Amino acid sequence: xxxxxxxLEAAMMDGALDETEDASVRDLLxxxxxxxxxxxxxxIEEAKERSHGSQQILGFTxxxxxxxxYEERVALIxxxxxxxxxxxxxxxxxxNLLRRIGGLLYVSDKDNxxxxxxxxxxxxxxx
Numbered sequence: 261x262x263x264x265x266x267x268l269e270a271a272m273m274d275g276a277l278d279e280t281e282d283a284s285v286r287d288l289l290x291x292x293x294x295x296x297x298x299x300x301x302x303x304i305e306e307a308k309e310r311s312h313g314s315q316q317i318l319g320f321t322x323x324x325x326x327x328x329x330y331e332e333r334v335a336l337i338x339x340x341x342x343x344x345x346x347x348x349x350x351x352x353x354x355x356n357l358l359r360r361i362g363g364l365l366y367v368s369d370k371d372n373x374x375x376x377x378x379x380x381x382x383x384x385x386x387x
Contacts, residue, residue, distance in 0.1 A: 261303065261306065261307060261310070261320075261323075262319075262320040262321075262323040262324050263289070263292075263293075263324065263336060263339075264285070264289055264303050264304060264306075264307035265307040265310050265311035265316065265320050266311075266317070266320050266321070266324070266336070266340060266361060267285045267288060267289070267307075267339060267340060267343050268285060268304070268307050268308055268311050269311045269316070269317060269320075269357065270340045270343045270344050270354060270357055270358070270361075271284070271285055271343045271344075271346070272311075273344070273351065273353045273354045273357050274347075274349075274351040274353060274354060278347055280346045280347050281343060281346045281347055283346070284342060284343050284346035285304065285343055286300065286304065288339045288342060288343065289303070289304070292335070292339070317357075317360070317361065317364070318364065321361060321364035321365055322364075324336060324365060325364070325365050325366060330366075330367070333365045333366070333367050334367055334371050334372075334375055336365070337358070337361070337362055337365065337367050337371070337372055337375045338375035338376075338378060338379060340357075340358055340361060341358060341375055341376045341379040341380075342379045342382075342383070344357075344358065345379055345380070345383055345385060348385065358372070358376075359372070
């Protein structure tokens, strides 16, 4: 739930959840977790209800930090970068959110930047 909520928060940080970002969230959750289509739909709907603004981010990041290894947290940061770049544009609010989440997850700036670079390379976007 926490991962889905953080991905949705990143996707909606620019004020809207467009089809590309929604598809990116769904694809990432499907790739990293073993959910049926119905479970995935249910998870995303519940995450949408729970993730309304930055006041929720602390609880979600705490849950991730307490239950995931460092490598898993870096993988989550990479997923978040992928969602923020799904529409081809990084809004400054999205970049700020990723810096905050990285800090709350105790992911180093170096690893956060490396995750971003991997996403940019994979998507063929120039920094």
